[in-house]
Amino acid sequence: MTRKETAMKKAPYIETINSQKTLMVGEKPYRIYGGEIHNSSSSSLQYMNDAVWPALRGMHLNTVIAPVFWETVEPEKGVFDFTLLDGLLNQARRERVRFVLLWFGLWKNAASTYVPAWVQRDIKTYFRVKNEHGKPMMTISPLCGEAVTADAAAFRMMMRHLKEVDGEEQTVIMVQVENEIGVFGAARDFSGAAEEAFRVEIPATLQAAFGKTGSWPEAFGKDACEYFMGYHFAVAIEEIASAGHAEYPLPLYVNAWLEQFPEIPGRYPCGGPIFKLIDLYRLVAPTIELYAPDIYVDQFRAVCDEYAAKGNPLMIPEVRNSIDSVPFLLYAVGAHNAMGFCPFGIEDIRGQGKADAQVLQVLNISEAALGNATGAAELLGHTYELLQNMEEPIRRAHADGQIHAFLEQNDDGIIIPLREIDVKITFNGHGVFASSAPPKEPEAPVAGGFVFETANEIFIMGTGFALEFLPKTGERGSAEIITKEEGRFVSGVWQRGRILNGDERYFNKFGTIPEVMRFQVINLQD
DSSP, X not given: OOHHHHHSOOOOEEXXXXXXXXXXXXXXXXXXXXXXXXXXXXXXXXXXIIIIHHHHTTSOOSEXXXXXXXXXXXSBTTBOOOHHHHHHHXXXXXXXXXXEEEEEEEEETTBOOSSOHHHHHOTTTSOEXXXXXXXXXXXXXXXXXXXXXXXXXXXXXXXXXXXXXXXXXXXXXXXXXXXXXXXXXXXXXXXXXXXXXXXSXXXXXHHHHHOOXXXXXXXXXXXXXXXXXXXXXXXXXXXXXXXXXXXXXXXXEEEEEOOOSSOOBTTBOBTSOOGGGHHHHXXXXXXXXEEEEEEOSSOHHHHXXXXXXXXXXXXXXXXXXXXXXXXXXXXHHHHHOOSEEOOBSGGGTTSOOSOOHHHHHHHTOOTGGGOOOTTHHHHHHHHHHXXXXXXXXXXXXXXXXXXXXXXXXXXXXXXXXXXXXXXXXXXXXXXTTOOSSSSOOTTOOOOEEEEEEOSSOEEEEEESEEEEEEEOTTOXXXXXXXXXXXXXXXTTEEEEEEEOOSGGGGOOEEOSSOEEEEEEEEEEOO
């Protein structure tokens, strides 16, 4: 081992702290307050300089999610070019942000559109998925060993280069392997290799893990197509991920295009790491450290709760870039200590126009479900700044189990039980999810936020709700506010603004702009 290798800093990693998995960068906990840029923005350094970086300045992002493309890394077979990657790293360092890189290798949104031309042209060696009618699709089959091996070799070289040029700077803190994998537009792969594999006995590892035997249809019944494709995508992912991880052990993750109504495989990418397949993926692809949902469906709260289960840390690499991203962020951080949060198309958040009809059709969502983007950049930047200054108290509250989050989703409010009192949160009835409210203000997001306690204080942060303090459920008496303050945290320390102990103490309504309030409350017993 060389002196340089001995002295090199430990690469970013994921560690369990207080029973929660935490991203560590420079040996310190790190939460990603970021945004994901559009698919092809990072293919041009000039475009990044002219259109992307200027749009991101002032938003208080600490991280940007950006793709790196196999077609630019290996334009000719065995010939590697990292000019674009090196330029991106230099730009990120100049902007004082870190990167999460997306490896657009064999699969991006269930298609093989970023593979090198020499792979696309050789359809015999790098064979495609076929639909039930025998028609080749835009997706290279995960059962194509030659393609997976070639992708793994390119990923290995990229990670080796990344260690050489960024091992000290650590601009890149995490890498996503592929993007929204699966078969889109067909129930599964019907190529010759797939047809043969579909009829044989399922692997012994799956027999032991799931207690099933027989062929894929015999073992998994109506879910056979998803488990079959999930297994083969997971095998491919493990080959690719382990090749790169051996060179530079950054945390690696895979993202998921979620199930959508109607829940028919092929209407969303069949075989991707949707929640019901995560156990399979974790068994077959152990190099992957977490599975991340791209959330464009309405059930944000439920998706977060699912993907934060079973020891999987919650990381949200894509979410719509509307004003609703702010309450979504607050819920993810407050409920699950989310490792990261990144609205998609972040460079457009300041002036998002009408949503593309084809995009909406592919995602199977309505334009209304995307929410309103007016003012989203300012709200998100404001919230990122507040939260970054609250990192220490938020993490301490999670460690102590004294933090509670809420998010409006077709409901009117919630009662949050604290140690000595309860907090009644009533939603203002704003946002695309409100169902029984008076006419909505179009500029208002849904309600969301969190509450945490210290020894004798209650801090409440959020947007779009009113609050009331109550005695514990079933107890007599009343809850009385002793002190109410507005303010903010600065480097983890509370900085008081106005003391609102006059008439203001009776008006506890949080508006569109997220804010933090500090209360001291006692429970007056009869």
